[in-house]
Amino acid sequence: MSSAPALSASQSLPPLNQTATGMPPVALTSQPNLQTAAALSTEKTTAAASSLTSLLDTVFAGSQGEGSSPGPSANSYPLSSLADLNLTTCSILAASLSASSRAAYRQSWNLFQTMDKGASSLPLSLQSVCNFIGYLFDKQYSASSIASHVSALSYLHKLLNLPDPTQTFIVRKLLKGCSRLLPSQDTRLPITKEILHKLINANKMTVSQPLNQLLLKALYLLCFNAFLRLGEVVVKSVADRDRVLQVQDVTFHGDGNLPHSVQIVIRHHKTQKKNDPLIVSIQGGSGEFCPVQAMHEYCKKSSHSSGPFFQFVDGTPVTYSFVSSQLSKAISFAGFDPKRFKGHSFRIGAATHAAQLGYSESCIQHLGRWNSNALHRYIRIKSFEI
Structure with a gap:
């Protein structure tokens, strides 16, 4: 990542x-x-x-x-x-x-x-x-x-x-x-690597359409591996259609049928200070939960060639509410509390996973695009000392 x-x-x-x-202009007179x-x-x-x-x-x-x-x-x-x-x-x-x-x-x-x-x-x-x-x-x-x-x-x-x-x-x-x-406490839990795999498997039971199963699999793996906010890839309203990840902003590298990496361009994100886009490269891996292969398979089976990368069959953009609803169903099916896991849990889970792997604070801050020590609230393991 x-x-x-x-x-x-x-x-x-x-x-x-x-x-x-x-x-x-005011005409001057001798009397006020x-x-x-x-x-x-x-x-x-x-x-x-x-x-x-x-x-x-x-x-x-x-x-x-x-x-x-x-x-x-x-x-x-x-x-x-x-x-x-x-x-x-x-x-x-x-x-x-x-x-x-x-x-x-x-x-x-x-x-x-x-x-x-x-x-x-x-x-x-x-x-x-x-x-x-x-x-x-x-x-x-x-x-x-x-x-x-x-x-x-x-x-x-x-x-x-x-x-x-x-x-x-x-x-x-x-x-x-x-x-x-009013002491603030973030009660959202991280979607760890293990929980992520369970949610993807749960989608097979909670989502009826195979293409939507594949769509959610690719989306979950992308958000986790790229530290993305859900709002950067799916729309909250029709007005956001051009502000989320677009088809033309996803490029695969390597063999046509088996790419080894994918590059995405995020043109609108929360921490933007200038007009330059954010470029994220994700390396592929092996096995069922490779983010590059999941995105490539979804790209091949979806028919759209322009607009938001994540679209339904009829061409309408995938919405934040749809993903949140499906995520809650999968979380419940997997035996977890849906009130504790939200769309941002992918990002929290990514930071936690990187900490467990031994990534430095500065590296995690760079990967997650945090401009401050806000990342401290995201790492949810006691063994990682900032």
Whole structure:
């Protein structure tokens, strides 16, 4: 198992609407006109709200005008510092967040507005941020999820160079209190090599169509051996069709009927920082559970020549929900608790297996494309010391 470092895509932001921040020319008079001044102040505030809303829609949704929730306005919003951003600068700003991060930050703002329907301006009040933490706590969000949502609110303030209420002492203490009252524990178990083989055999009894048995066998072995996330190979929605592993991104090497390796190209993945794809090469082995042979056999028996690599007979992409459902059936049939094994268990199992084989921490981190010590949570054997 080997892979190149994870690299990622940059997406461009359209330039900000500079005209939205301009003030119309005003005829000078010898006497102050309070009505005119008030009207200009209102127009300026409206322009600020409009410009900021456009910016937030762009940052969070990837294009202007998307998103069902209105963005906040900000009377103290530094218009001049953002109005003159050129296209290159906006593109760099867009590249700082992945598509998944933009969606998550948008969801955080939507959640905040669900709690405080009157929220329409920045900076947020300290009281509203504290109550937001309490709101999420009551909704039984995990401590890590609460911290992530608060971090999203912080991002808004930092982006606009506004005072950040999330960095105050009381907010830090509230987050610490959440961690103590809601200790996070990942209860997912690893799909080890032995369990993987049992699940593949169980599919013969739980899946009626032979081609789907072969499909799931190839998919399970690929996810395990390449440390893949399930969402990198199967779709969660129709919109993901072009974002999962494609037919043209799978290349076999060696004898036409008996390849010795396979190379896959993952063009969209969680840890992308630039536009370069992730290339993973998997070496074949012998026996019934060789990932290269399973993928090659599935490729020969499936009729599709383009689109997602994993498709049903009718050409529709294999869905995340289908795989999760079939995985639960196989796990139950094999005598395990389906609540403890999920799609991510392949990735946890791969890290655990690599540790058992004596791979170093840095090597496992490279194979799994972890950018931090998050891999420590994935290795589930007491004998492996990090």
